Amino acid sequence: MSVRHALLALLSEGPKYGLQLRQEFEARTGEVWPLNVGQVYTTVQRLERDGLVESDGTDEPGPQKSFRISEKGRAELTAWLTTPPAEEAPPRDELVIKVLVALRVPGVEVATILQTHRRRLVETMHRYTRLKRDAAEDDLGLLLVADAELFRLEAIVRWLDAAEARLRHLPTPLPEPVPGERRRARAAR
Known part of the structure; x- marks a missing residue:
């Protein structure tokens, strides 16, 4: 599962901060896939680095820094949602x-x-x-x-x-x- 794209989907609803993203991710997935808040912040930082999200401009990391999806992020989310998974060799089961x-x-x-x-x-x-x-x-x-x-x-x-x-x-x-x-x-x- 792509946490990266799930976070983009959550941000497409409006600006959110890291802890909020984690809570909403877990609620939306039936609380069966726990997500570490550190993973959320690391992923959001990469999304920001790649131009897919933007922060509220504060340089202070932490729970008060809010993020929003960029236009490039919306395009990435749409592409992910509409692209069927690649047909690959069977996974090692x-x-x-x-x-x-x-x-x-x-x-x-x-x-x-x-x-x-x-x-x-x-x-x-x-x-x-x-x-x-x-x-x-x-x-x-x-x-x-x-x-x-x-x-x-x-x-x-x-x-x-x-x-x-x-x-x-x-x-x-x-x-x-x-x-x-x-x-x-x-x-x-």
């Missing part, structure tokens, strides 16, 4: 790596590993479901964060289900992978 490594570890039951992780994910989904149930109807930030997390967790559970289905159809023992084979195949395309 620890669970995926565990499963891939476990496939080759002697004596390890990969199905048991999948089930252990599935159980933990479902427990976490229940916590987010309770959080949504207990949230105030007007706490939109918390509700949207809980929904996003539930969808993300559901996708991981679905991946575990697909991995388990694939494992049922694998030959035993697994064929040995050839180092660099996939890279060479991609390079040939």
Whole structure:
């Protein structure tokens, strides 16, 4: 997540000082992403250096120094909001790596590993479901964060289900992978 752009969004509403930015950031994100006030000031100083925000002109750092978005900052915010994320290689996901490594570890039951992780994910989904149930109807930030997390967790559970289905159809023992084979195949395309 881009704290830099989130702060620009908050400043697009009007001038704010550092502590206020931190409090509003946490409130808007359902208070699930705590933000250190030092990080706020460091980020705002970089934004000011880059011409994306302007300060109230006082040279004194601290809670009374207020910041506002510049025209260049508004353009940057608009570009960020309207530009889809770049399609990149899949991120290094620890669970995926565990499963891939476990496939080759002697004596390890990969199905048991999948089930252990599935159980933990479902427990976490229940916590987010309770959080949504207990949230105030007007706490939109918390509700949207809980929904996003539930969808993300559901996708991981679905991946575990697909991995388990694939494992049922694998030959035993697994064929040995050839180092660099996939890279060479991609390079040939």
